[in-house]
Amino acid sequence: MAFLKVNHLKVYYPVRGGFFRRIVDYVKAVDDISFELRQGETYGLVGESGCGKTTTGRTIIGLIKATAGEIVLEGTDLTKLSRRQFYPYRKDIQMIFQDPYSSLNPRKRVLDIVAEPIRNFEKLSPQEEKRKVQYFIERVGLNPESIYKYPHEFSGGQRQRIGIARALTLNPKLIIADEPVSALDVSVQAQVLNFMKEIQEEFQLTYLFISHDLGIIRHMCDRIGIMYRGRFVEEGTCEEIFRNPQHIYTKRLLSAIPNADPRQRRQQFHLREEVEREYKQSYHRYFDDDGRVYPLKKISETHSVAIP
Amino acid sequence: MTGKPILEIDHLRVSFRIQDQYYAAVDDVSLTVNEDEVVAIVGESGCGKSALALAVMGLHPPQKTKLEGSIIFKGTNLLSLSTSQLNKIRGKDIGMIFQDPLTALNPLMTIGRQIEESMDYHMKLSSMEKRQRTLELLKRVGIPNPEKTYHRYPHELSGGMRQRVVIAIAIACEPSLIIADEPTTALDVTIQAQIMGLLKELQQQMKTGIILITHDLGVVAEMADRVAVMYAGEIVELADVETLFHHPLHPYTRSLLHSIPSAQTRKEKLHVIQGIVPSLQKMPRTGCRFQSRISWIDESKHEPNPILREVEPGHWVRCTCYQHFYFPHDHIGDVGYGIS
Amino acid sequence: MLKFILRRIMMMIPQLFILSVLVFLLAKAMPGDALTGQLASNPKIDAQTLEEMKEKLGLNDPVHVQYARWMKNLLQGDLGISYIHKQPVNDLLxxxxxxxxxxxxxxxxxxxxxxxxxxxxxxxxxxxxxxxxxxxxxxxxxxxxxxxxxxxxxxxxxxxxxxxxxxxxxxxxxxxxxxxxxxxxxxxxxxxxxxxxxxxxxxxxxxxxxxxxxxxxxxxxxxxxxxxxxxxxxxxxxxxxxxxxxxxxxxxxxxxxxxxxxxxxxxxxxxxxxxxxxxxxxxxxxxxxxxxxxxxxxxxxxxxxxxxxxxxxxxxxxxxxx
Incomplete structure (x- = not known):
């Protein structure tokens, strides 16, 4: 059984217009997507800005209400739960945010930041709480003495580790990482990414990894879903997507990545031209008359593509 | 392949005043840009790459900045010019492209007016001619329906279209040098590919020199002819693009290349550069500035006052430590980036 | 644009209505009325006359009746009569x-x-x-x-x-x-x-x-x-x-x-x-x-x-x- 199953998830926002501000249309931020996460894997959600990947992550963690569909975590449909019923599941799903500079309250000490989820869910004595916080702070590679410092005393990479420590305190099962390293410098990125891999093994974590950076996705993920305008265009293992992309949008996305070998400059350029030509010629094979992406169709056990 | 030099930066130091003391953010940088050449300046945030670009444009606030050395543009030292003299050059002979197209355009002015504005001061054209030229520019940077876009405001365009407008402003008076400060960083990857293609195309048509400031080594590999790697205010390595990617020498360059996940090949583990970039105030001013971050290399392997030295024709490296550098224990071996 | 202004003006109606109710009730809740200060202290006027005047001015009606009357006048542009100045509020203003x-x-x-x-x-x-x-x-x-x-x-x-x-x-x-x-x-x-x-x-x-x-x-x-x-x-x-x-x-x-x-x-x-x-x-x-x-x-x-x-x-x- 899948660990997390997202079924026909839709998140629509009404567009109001006219004299009485009636709903005239919907913005379909997430438009009928389904995917599964298996225990212990890293699933990458990729796409360009506005494709709905962040909305998907936030809906799973309960920050945004789903318009329709199911989010089934270990057999329980989270969308059917009331606020109070949802509360215990909050522990199981934690989030790592993009910007380590704005996601930590500057007026709170590291101790209070990391202990916040513990205080919400567990009753611990101050000593126990402190010991637990120090344990996790040490686990993320920071000095346990630093729990009395404030966020501004840390570098960007260290702050992101504090954010990770906070996410780990309640032994979550699923971590949603929304662009966790895009605000960081490349050398710091490496540090955080390596570290995320290490703790995944140690704490048996499942990751939903949201990113626009295909290099990072390839490095981190086992399986990938590519999103475009609120829908999935392709889903498969990392190798399938990168070596054998089927949907024209995936091809376009992959060919757009800068090639880090200057000797292949010309080839890369020609590849892009070719893909662009194919995109123009065969647009209607991949998009319906409204420009909408078709539903996913399985082409192998693990690989699905949105073609009619 | 490359023509004569148009910009010669010589021993440039850019210092900022922090609490009544000046700290150099760009330290002893010498660099030449030739006609029809793309020189990339790469480095992480705080390495001084943007401060260098703004110094060439004279965009640092004079009360808080000290500029030493010289920046010779076509025979004139830009640092010796007054603002009004500089205004005859910027926008006309040197154009600039900024990082964030969202904020780089005035929200209250139409696209057409913003492009025409630089012509107001540098070209003697009637308003009809200016309009005509603006429409041509919009077409040239790949904006569909120029007549309509001419009357639009920035918020009505997408990010990619806005960046095309920013480029149109930069090339409005056919400059011989363009400074592009992270021109694609704020854009989605497919838009980035389009903008890189456009810049390359324009550069080839107009034979302009380009200084490309970026942190993205992929962009460098696709765009640049020569590359300068900056660390802590200094150029640590300078070479043509192929050499830099296939035979990098300086420990920082090599570490950087190994720390980036690639979409072309999958690495087991990314290299992590130890420690952090020192802040402007705490930056060591003598010795090799990268020393503290490769602590396993013996101190004696560094030069006391390292200079940028030409080790092969056209390949410059700072400090002798590169001759002794190796990656510690569990590393995947020291090969160039992108080829596996 | 015109639509927007019209809509905003429409939205003002409930806002003004709530304000009018509040103002009216507050005014009613205040101790005393227009007659208290002026007439009640006058020894020449007895309680009965006072009562008659109150009746005449409608001050003894239930609150909602008084409000309706006030509102009706207000909508017709009549702001009432000042008891002190003895002239219509409109003229006074x-x-x-x-x-x-x-x-x-x-x-x-x-x-x-x-x-x-x-x-x-x-x-x-x-x-x-x-x-x-x-x-x-x-x-x-x-x-x-x-x-x-x-x-x-x-x-x-x-x-x-x-x-x-x-x-x-x-x-x-x-x-x-x-x-x-x-x-x-x-x-x-x-x-x-x-x-x-x-x-x-x-x-x-x-x-x-x-x-x-x-x-x-x-x-x-x-x-x-x-x-x-x-x-x-x-x-x-x-x-x-x-x-x-x-x-x-x-x-x-x-x-x-x-x-x-x-x-x-x-x-x-x-x-x-x-x-x-x-x-x-x-x-x-x-x-x-x-x-x-x-x-x-x-x-x-x-x-x-x-x-x-x-x-x-x-x-x-x-x-x-x-």
């Missing part, structure tokens, strides 16, 4: 309303005439001696209460130096409609307007200053400099236009604030406007006047905010009203 509008407009114009140049100087040359002086002035004026400042102004320029009249809105001798009449009006207006404006500038100066300081370092200003645009044009075309946006947006709210300020100014300078009338009416429990004035200032507030939105949409292309 007519002349005063114009005086208050005149005073408010004068304060607004003077405020902007003082605040805009000071704000620009202060924002453009930050940390210069001029900036420090202006910031110092704005702190002092922020800390000084309007009524104390107005009293001092009145004392110095009105009584001691005698440069300005100390009360009224016009000389009684001058004939209405002549040039001398308008001159006299202006003369009476100047001192209260200046007092109000000097205290009122602080918000605009500070807003403009910090707005210019913020805009100065924006990327599009760098773009403009990189185009070779001369410094003076950078300021006029790029920095100031953008910095004026919040000032323009605040104009409507500014108007609302002036209504409150007029209570002090008009009382101190014995200037016959609605602010002065408001204070008197409260003291004399002339509720029909009080409720009318609250309704009017409520309407003015709503129109002020509407005006703000319209102005903002006119100057900022990012805000478009369909």
């Amino acid at each position: 007519a002349g005063r309303m114009w005086n208050t509008i005149l005073l408010s407009a004068a304060i607004l114009i003077l405020t902007y005439m003082i605040a805009i140049p000071l704000g620009i100087v202060s924002g453009r040359w930050t940390d210069s001696w001029a900036d420090k002086l202006i910031v110092g002035y704005s702190y002092v004026s922020f800390a000084t209460p309007l009524f104390i400042f107005a009293l001092i102004m009145l004392f110095i320029f009105g009584f001691k130096l005698g440069w300005f009249p100390t009360g009224g809105s016009v000389d009684i001798q001058v004939e209405k409609g002549t040039f001398a009449y308008y001159l006299s009006k202006l003369n009476h207006l100047l001192l209260p307007a200046l007092s109000g404006a000097l205290i009122n500038t602080v918000g605009t100066i500070q807003y403009l200053r910090s707005e210019i300081i913020d805009t100065k370092v924006k990327d599009f200003v760098k773009t403009a400099r990189a185009k070779g645009v001369p410094e003076s044009s950078i300021y006029w075309r790029h920095i100031l236009r953008n910095s004026f946006l919040p000032i323009a947006a605040f104009l409507g709210y500014e108007i609302t604030g002036l209504i409150g300020g007029s209570i002090f100014l008009e009382s101190i300078f014995s200037y016959p406007g609605i602010g002065q009338l408001f204070l008197q009416s409260i003291l004399q429990r002339d509720y029909s006047v009080v409720t009318a004035l609250v309704m009017i200032s409520g309407l003015a507030t709503l129109i002020g905010t509407l005006l703000s939105d319209i102005i903002l949409s006119a100057v900022d292309p990012r805000i478009r009203i369909e």
Whole structure:
């Protein structure tokens, strides 16, 4: 059984217009997507800005209400739960945010930041709480003495580790990482990414990894879903997507990545031209008359593509 | 392949005043840009790459900045010019492209007016001619329906279209040098590919020199002819693009290349550069500035006052430590980036 | 645009309705009524006559009946009758309303005439001696209460130096409609307007200053400099236009604030406007006047905010009203 199953998830926002501000249309931020996460894997959600990947992550963690569909975590449909019923599941799903500079309250000490989820869910004595916080702070590679410092005393990479420590305190099962390293410098990125891999093994974590950076996705993920305008265009293992992309949008996305070998400059350029030509010629094979992406169709056990 | 030099930066130091003391953010940088050449300046945030670009444009606030050395543009030292003299050059002979197209355009002015504005001061054209030229520019940077876009405001365009407008402003008076400060960083990857293609195309048509400031080594590999790697205010390595990617020498360059996940090949583990970039105030001013971050290399392997030295024709490296550098224990071996 | 204004006006109706209910109930809940102060203390009037008069005025009807009657009159433009002045509130307000509008407009114009140049100087040359002086002035004026400042102004320029009249809105001798009449009006207006404006500038100066300081370092200003645009044009075309946006947006709210300020100014300078009338009416429990004035200032507030939105949409292309 899948660990997390997202079924026909839709998140629509009404567009109001006219004299009485009636709903005239919907913005379909997430438009009928389904995917599964298996225990212990890293699933990458990729796409360009506005494709709905962040909305998907936030809906799973309960920050945004789903318009329709199911989010089934270990057999329980989270969308059917009331606020109070949802509360215990909050522990199981934690989030790592993009910007380590704005996601930590500057007026709170590291101790209070990391202990916040513990205080919400567990009753611990101050000593126990402190010991637990120090344990996790040490686990993320920071000095346990630093729990009395404030966020501004840390570098960007260290702050992101504090954010990770906070996410780990309640032994979550699923971590949603929304662009966790895009605000960081490349050398710091490496540090955080390596570290995320290490703790995944140690704490048996499942990751939903949201990113626009295909290099990072390839490095981190086992399986990938590519999103475009609120829908999935392709889903498969990392190798399938990168070596054998089927949907024209995936091809376009992959060919757009800068090639880090200057000797292949010309080839890369020609590849892009070719893909662009194919995109123009065969647009209607991949998009319906409204420009909408078709539903996913399985082409192998693990690989699905949105073609009619 | 490359023509004569148009910009010669010589021993440039850019210092900022922090609490009544000046700290150099760009330290002893010498660099030449030739006609029809793309020189990339790469480095992480705080390495001084943007401060260098703004110094060439004279965009640092004079009360808080000290500029030493010289920046010779076509025979004139830009640092010796007054603002009004500089205004005859910027926008006309040197154009600039900024990082964030969202904020780089005035929200209250139409696209057409913003492009025409630089012509107001540098070209003697009637308003009809200016309009005509603006429409041509919009077409040239790949904006569909120029007549309509001419009357639009920035918020009505997408990010990619806005960046095309920013480029149109930069090339409005056919400059011989363009400074592009992270021109694609704020854009989605497919838009980035389009903008890189456009810049390359324009550069080839107009034979302009380009200084490309970026942190993205992929962009460098696709765009640049020569590359300068900056660390802590200094150029640590300078070479043509192929050499830099296939035979990098300086420990920082090599570490950087190994720390980036690639979409072309999958690495087991990314290299992590130890420690952090020192802040402007705490930056060591003598010795090799990268020393503290490769602590396993013996101190004696560094030069006391390292200079940028030409080790092969056209390949410059700072400090002798590169001759002794190796990656510690569990590393995947020291090969160039992108080829596996 | 028209649609937007219409919709906003439609939205005002429930807002005004709630305000009217509140005002009416508050007025009713106050101890005493229009007769209490005037007649009840008069020994010549006995309890029965008082009761008859109450009955006649409808003061003994249930509250909702009284409210309905009041509302019906209000909708017909009849604000009721002042028990104190013994004349329709409409007549009572007519002349005063114009005086208050005149005073408010004068304060607004003077405020902007003082605040805009000071704000620009202060924002453009930050940390210069001029900036420090202006910031110092704005702190002092922020800390000084309007009524104390107005009293001092009145004392110095009105009584001691005698440069300005100390009360009224016009000389009684001058004939209405002549040039001398308008001159006299202006003369009476100047001192209260200046007092109000000097205290009122602080918000605009500070807003403009910090707005210019913020805009100065924006990327599009760098773009403009990189185009070779001369410094003076950078300021006029790029920095100031953008910095004026919040000032323009605040104009409507500014108007609302002036209504409150007029209570002090008009009382101190014995200037016959609605602010002065408001204070008197409260003291004399002339509720029909009080409720009318609250309704009017409520309407003015709503129109002020509407005006703000319209102005903002006119100057900022990012805000478009369909």
